[in-house]
């Protein structure tokens with residue numbers, strides 16, 4: 816599969832998420848490194864002026880204090896704050912989470928939904944509409960992606 820920019824959108828186009836080829840490559844490389852374990856990190860980017868479009872320009876590596884198993888992943892925090900501080904200076908910030916379902920579907924699990932709901936409400940994230948990208952399958956050969964937005968206090972929106 817060649818790696819290109821991917822646009823996710825919902826039917827009403829209320830939310831549009833553009834995953835840059837660079838960020839997708841970072842995700843795929845991290846998934847390959849993780850092998851048969853889940854892995855993940857945060858998404859860094861910016862929003863269009865009207866707020867409808869999120870541009871995901873960077874997907875970080877797994878923080879080294881993350882807990883990862885075959886079907887579980889709890890992202891750690893080591894190193895993220897200094898990284899976000901430096902990105903802030905160039906107008907980029909935390910916009911959500913990505914993670915890997917090795918050999919599985921990109922469908923969010925119940926735990927995934929719950930953790931994103933909590934992030935949308937957490938004051939320290941300052942992100943009212945966090946985005947979740949999940950890669951499922953066997954990268955780099957065959958894989959699928961899902962994208963969802965979690966507006967604070969509302970039902971999650973699945974993107975296509």
Ligand SMILES: [Zn+2]
Nearest residue numbers: 914923924927
């Ligand atoms: Zn998951």
